[in-house]
Amino acid sequence: MLLVLTDVQFEDRPGWTKAMLRRVAKSFKVPDFMHPERTARDFGATPEFWFGTGKAGAKAHMDSHVQATVSVQISGRKRWRLMPLRQRDAPFLAMIYSDGQPYENDEGWQPLFEIVLEPGEGLFFPPGMIHETMNVGDVCASSVTFQFNYPYAARFYRRFFPRVRYTADIGESWVLIKEWARLGLHGDKKGKGEPYDQARQRADVGKHFAKLDKDGDGRLTEAELSFLDSPAINAIAWHDLDGDEAISLEEFREGFAYWSDVTSSAIKATPKEWRKFQLFGTIENLEDIPQGLAKKMRQAALAEERRLKAAKEQQSEL
Ligand SMILES: [Fe+2]
Structure with a gap:
């Protein structure tokens, strides 16, 4: 015991x-x-x-x-x-690991x-x-x-972002990650994201990169990102896939589109009436969702997970 x-x-x-x-x-x-x-x-x-x-x-x-x-x-x-x-298969908006x-x-x-x-x-x-x-x-x-x-733990967040974005217990990280992924790119105040292809093709991503790359060497460094709220080392860790401790245009495009895509799919997979809780500005902290509502959300997500799991199993039997 x-x-x-x-x-x-x-x-x-x-x-x-x-x-x-x-x-x-x-x-x-x-x-x-x-x-x-x-x-x-x-x-x-x-x-x-x-x-x-x-x-x-x-x-x-x-x-x-x-x-x-x-x-x-x-x-x-x-x-x-x-x-x-x-x-996870279904996104959670209420804690399941208290x-x-x-x-x-x-x-x-x-x-x-x-x-x-x-x-x-x-x-x-x-x-x-x-x-x-x-x-x-x-x-x-x-x-x-x-x-x-x-x-x-920005590299951890990057590696496991779908799990993180679908698990409300760690929802406090969503705001931080948005900042790293966007590097101050204007727009999308509520953090809706968009599907991958759409995000990859955005012209303002390239323009924003050029603006941040003060010395024009094609790499964003700690000094060029010092305007961010959290130390630049975190945003660099999110984007930097080749380990050169800077962000290339390709890395920025990819890190941004990846964030955007996972985020928008989490929102899309949430029942319509609760989507507002996936967006910034609705509620300060997911822990503040009233208990009755949180319970309903948890049960709905668990039921959806069971349904998706059963559907997968059935598919593999066919
Ligand atoms: Fe603990």
């Missing part, structure tokens, strides 16, 4: 002081390969400590934030099991990775990873978890 940790916010409790947090931040050294000059603030602001006895842990869930996570084991041992988000829900979904709980962290070891995982923890052994286990933004 799994025991759930009680979430105690020490920040609000007597005895907890800012000085203690500073001490924690001071004794944690961000390793060089994690860009301490850009991530120190994230690491200083997000430590979460977890204490628990044997068999205590967190039920399987996906965090809805868009940052990557690092968990460092301080004492005791903790088992982690992780499952990547899967390919605490404990992965055990009940049709797809089942099929962790792909299992690891036991020993004291001093750390685990890194990208956003969108479903995870479950359990302390192993009888002693009190303690660990500290951090989230960080620099860089965002």
